[in-house]
Amino acid sequence: MNAEFRSLAEKYRSALLGDVLPFWQKHSLDTDHGGYFTCLDRCGEVYDSDKFVWLQGRQVWLFAMLYNRLEKNPAWLEVARSGAEFLRRHGRDSSGNWYFSLTAAGDPLVQPYNIFSDCFAAMAMSQYALASGDDEAREIALETFKNILRRKENPKGAYSKVFPGTRPLRSFALPMILSNVALEMEWMLDPALLEETLDASVRDIMGRHYDSARRLLFENVAPDGTHVDSFEGRLISPGHGIEATWFMMDIARRRGDTALAARATEALLAACAFGWDKEYEGLFYYLDADGHPPDQLAWDQKLWWVHAEALVALSLGYALTGEAECLEWFRRVHAYTWQYFPDPPCGEWYGYLNRRGEVLLPLKGGKWKGCFHVPRALFLCMNTFNELADRHA
Amino acid sequence: MNAEFRSLAEKYRSALLGDVLPFWQKHSLDTDHGGYFTCLDRCGEVYDSDKFVWLQGRQVWLFAMLYNRLEKNPAWLEVARSGAEFLRRHGRDSSGNWYFSLTAAGDPLVQPYNIFSDCFAAMAMSQYALASGDDEAREIALETFKNILRRKENPKGAYSKVFPGTRPLRSFALPMILSNVALEMEWMLDPALLEETLDASVRDIMGRHYDSARRLLFENVAPDGTHVDSFEGRLISPGHGIEATWFMMDIARRRGDTALAARATEALLAACAFGWDKEYEGLFYYLDADGHPPDQLAWDQKLWWVHAEALVALSLGYALTGEAECLEWFRRVHAYTWQYFPDPPCGEWYGYLNRRGEVLLPLKGGKWKGCFHVPRALFLCMNTFNELADRHA
Numbered sequence: 113m114n115a116e117f118r119s120l121a122e123k124y125r126s127a128l129l130g131d132v133l134p135f136w137q138k139h140s141l142d143t144d145h146g147g148y149f150t151c152l153d154r155c156g157e158v159y160d161s162d163k164f165v166w167l168q169g170r171q172v173w174l175f176a177m178l179y180n181r182l183e184k185n186p187a188w189l190e191v192a193r194s195g196a197e198f199l200r201r202h203g204r205d206s207s208g209n210w211y212f213s214l215t216a217a218g219d220p221l222v223q224p225y226n227i228f229s230d231c232f233a234a235m236a237m238s239q240y241a242l243a244s245g246d247d248e249a250r251e252i253a254l255e256t257f258k259n260i261l262r263r264k265e266n267p268k269g270a271y272s273k274v275f276p277g278t279r280p281l282r283s284f285a286l287p288m289i290l291s292n293v294a295l296e297m298e299w300m301l302d303p304a305l306l307e308e309t310l311d312a313s314v315r316d317i318m319g320r321h322y323d324s325a326r327r328l329l330f331e332n333v334a335p336d337g338t339h340v341d342s343f344e345g346r347l348i349s350p351g352h353g354i355e356a357t358w359f360m361m362d363i364a365r366r367r368g369d370t371a372l373a374a375r376a377t378e379a380l381l382a383a384c385a386f387g388w389d390k391e392y393e394g395l396f397y398y399l400d401a402d403g404h405p406p407d408q409l410a411w412d413q414k415l416w417w418v419h420a421e422a423l424v425a426l427s428l429g430y431a432l433t434g435e436a437e438c439l440e441w442f443r444r445v446h447a448y449t450w451q452y453f454p455d456p457p458c459g460e461w462y463g464y465l466n467r468r469g470e471v472l473l474p475l476k477g478g479k480w481k482g483c484f485h486v487p488r489a490l491f492l493c494m495n496t497f498n499e500l501a502d503r504h505a
Numbered sequence: 506m507n508a509e510f511r512s513l514a515e516k517y518r519s520a521l522l523g524d525v526l527p528f529w530q531k532h533s534l535d536t537d538h539g540g541y542f543t544c545l546d547r548c549g550e551v552y553d554s555d556k557f558v559w560l561q562g563r564q565v566w567l568f569a570m571l572y573n574r575l576e577k578n579p580a581w582l583e584v585a586r587s588g589a590e591f592l593r594r595h596g597r598d599s600s601g602n603w604y605f606s607l608t609a610a611g612d613p614l615v616q617p618y619n620i621f622s623d624c625f626a627a628m629a630m631s632q633y634a635l636a637s638g639d640d641e642a643r644e645i646a647l648e649t650f651k652n653i654l655r656r657k658e659n660p661k662g663a664y665s666k667v668f669p670g671t672r673p674l675r676s677f678a679l680p681m682i683l684s685n686v687a688l689e690m691e692w693m694l695d696p697a698l699l700e701e702t703l704d705a706s707v708r709d710i711m712g713r714h715y716d717s718a719r720r721l722l723f724e725n726v727a728p729d730g731t732h733v734d735s736f737e738g739r740l741i742s743p744g745h746g747i748e749a750t751w752f753m754m755d756i757a758r759r760r761g762d763t764a765l766a767a768r769a770t771e772a773l774l775a776a777c778a779f780g781w782d783k784e785y786e787g788l789f790y791y792l793d794a795d796g797h798p799p800d801q802l803a804w805d806q807k808l809w810w811v812h813a814e815a816l817v818a819l820s821l822g823y824a825l826t827g828e829a830e831c832l833e834w835f836r837r838v839h840a841y842t843w844q845y846f847p848d849p850p851c852g853e854w855y856g857y858l859n860r861r862g863e864v865l866l867p868l869k870g871g872k873w874k875g876c877f878h879v880p881r882a883l884f885l886c887m888n889t890f891n892e893l894a895d896r897h898a
Contacts, residue, residue: 151797159797162735212666220668270663273605275613342555343872404544404552405866409803409857412865464802466859472805473798479736 114504121497128490135459136483145217147198152477155458161216165203167482169232172196174483176239189243196240196249208259225271230260231289238297281332281344287316288356310363317356327382329353343407348399350387351418358425361432377429384441392468393448412467419449420489427496461486507897514890521883528852529876538610540591545870548851554609558596560875562625565589567876569632582636589633601652618664623653624682631690674725674737680709681749688755703756710749720775722746736800741792743780744811751818754825770822777834785861786841807858812842813882820889854879
């Protein structure tokens with residue numbers, strides 16, 4: 113297996129450095145206003161110039177993170193700087209909340225209704241501050257993080273359409289992302305606040321949202337963790353669940369918590385089995401826990417990020433637990449992913465395939481797909497397989 | 506053609522009376538709380554009991570309208586009464602705005618953020634008042650209508666996420682629905698208010714949203730009718746455009762306005778040509794006017810209501826203008842629709858097909874599909890073909 117691991121590490125490294133990063137460096141930079149264009153067609157042509165704060169933050173984070181962890185490449189720092197400056201100038205309202213989207217020039221288009229804009233901005237500013245030594249970026253990251261914790265119990269605020277009291281539901285997404293954001297900000301957070309945030313995330317995800325009898329991670333549960341028989345309460349997002357398991361594994365690894373690693377791996381394998389399309393292969397986007405029709409019309413589509421997250425989680429699960437099923441599942445998802453998503457003539461990965469694996473939208477980037485899941489997965493898988501190869505050498 | 510028209514009228518009549526109405530009468534009635542279950546699986550089993558005000562209102566309207574216009578069937582009035590009573594008791598907040606959804610028992614789940622709930626409630630209460638002579642229903646309808654006109658310029662109110670001023674856009678949906686709501690309420694509206702509402706709708710739709718050079722109805726335009734190069738500004742919903750053309754034809758017929766009928770028919774034929782899937786047939790759900798990837802992942806799906814609206818518009822366009830292309834297009838959409846949507850073993854129509862026409866969700870009703878587009882289209886097509894057959898007799 114040593115040769116297999118080494119060759120996997122090399123495959124992921126060369127896709128990262130030879131294909132995906134150059135694609136974004138070549139096509140996404142807005143040299144007029146700073147920041148990034150993310151709506152890129154098949155071969156990288158810009159088809160829309162609006163700027164989405166999720167994706168601005170994620171690309172800053174990605175390039176700064178690689179600068180910090182892979183190579184002190186000044187071109188990468190410069191890419192990160194462009195986005196960080198754009199965000200610093202245009203990203204926030206007067207209360208420090210992050211807008212959802214902006215024009216190319218930075219005028220606000222959509223209000224700060226979405227707390228994940230803040231999460232990705234905090235990650236971005238933190239990694240950029242670490243890379244650049246920029247104190248203002250560090251402060252913006254910290255203020256944003258504290259603001260997220262303040263808004264945590266009611267993240268949509270006045271934009272929430274839920275009538276209070278009738279059917280209270282806890283959503284999975286924020287505690288999940290917070291565990292990742294906190295680890296990304298570890299270098300600058302007060303250690304007690306970090307541990308507290310991680311504890312809360314593990315409690316929410318593995319305690320409240322993971323149903324250990326059914327081995328399923330539910331997107332929405334009642335505050336006491338029980339199920340609510342409704343569209344939201346039955347919703348399963350296999351990719352979301354899979355992504356959460358590797359955030360949990362990251363915490364487990366950091367703490368040497370083998371029980372958490374085992375439990376997260378169990379959840380991961382169950383999510384893969386539940387989410388796999390037995391007819392056409394690949395992982396579904398959404399499912400109903402009880403097999404009813406989900407409310408999401410895109411439920412049967414095969415999305416790039418779902419598969420990228422599965423590659424990260426399965427390789428990490430194998431590295432942490434040695435569970436053979438992780439490696440079997442990794443090989444299955446790897447084969448599917450590399451057959452259907454990459455596009456060698458133009459570079460990067462397609463984002464959206466239909467159930468059969470045919471291209472649904474011929475884009476490399478859009479309102480939701482930017483420079484994030486693909487290069488992050490390539491980087492993390494490369495590291496994991498290098499580590500596995502070294503271990504077996 | 507006389508025999509063809511007569512046989513089409515008979516086909517639509519027998520589907521309405523022998524299949525679709527009985528399906529909803531048998532499966533949707535909530536005998537405990539009143540109102541309707543709309544989440545019905547392939548053979549009519551309830552898989553979710555939440556109640557969506559759009560669909561409650563639409564089913565009240567449908568049964569009351571048939572009672573008023575087709576047959577004084579007391580069972581139909583009783584179905585309408587059940588939903589009207591449920592809505593009257595549970596549908597509104599203290600300011601008279603209509604919630605988006607309720608539990609089976611009538612407790613509010615989702616706030617009144619969506620003005621179309623009010624539109625369908627107004628149509629429902631008006632037709633029910635006409636059928637039953639119920640004065641309170643009549644008053645609720647009128648209050649709701651006036652409330653819609655008051656909220657018209659800012660229909661989402663505090664729930665709007667758009668940052669004011671950067672990129673003002675006018676949406677097509679509300680003026681379109683208002684033209685239909687106003688005609689449905691004609692019997693009870695002040696004639697001046699009715700004409701004023703219809704004038705404004707025609708101005709908005711055929712003046713502002715219809716690009717006569719490109720022959721395309723745009724979902725969103727700048728206040729002066731110019732195009733805005735953005736996801737929203739490039740969005741085309743062929744089904745929406747098609748539906749609007751028959752609302753315009755309804756107004757044209759009422760006013761004897763042959764120019765408006767001709768213009769609406771031109772827009773209809775162009776929408777069919779633009780929206781038609783040349784590879785797998787059927788009408789797409791969403792397209793980008795400039796051929797870029799639309800933001801909507803379900804863009805290539807074939808939806809029941811899009812095809813139902815096309816059948817109504819094409820038959821009416823033919824009846825009003827005699828345009829041969831309308832009849833050709835009608836035959837094409839008719840053939841596609843009857844091949845893919847109906848489900849004789851269980852009844853009613855599937856709602857959601859993938860691009861190839863395969864069933865995407867095996868449901869007959871859900872959060873958005875209720876007892877509305879299919880029976881309305883069957884009823885209207887039946888009438889139009891009876892009229893055409895009589896005319897050619």
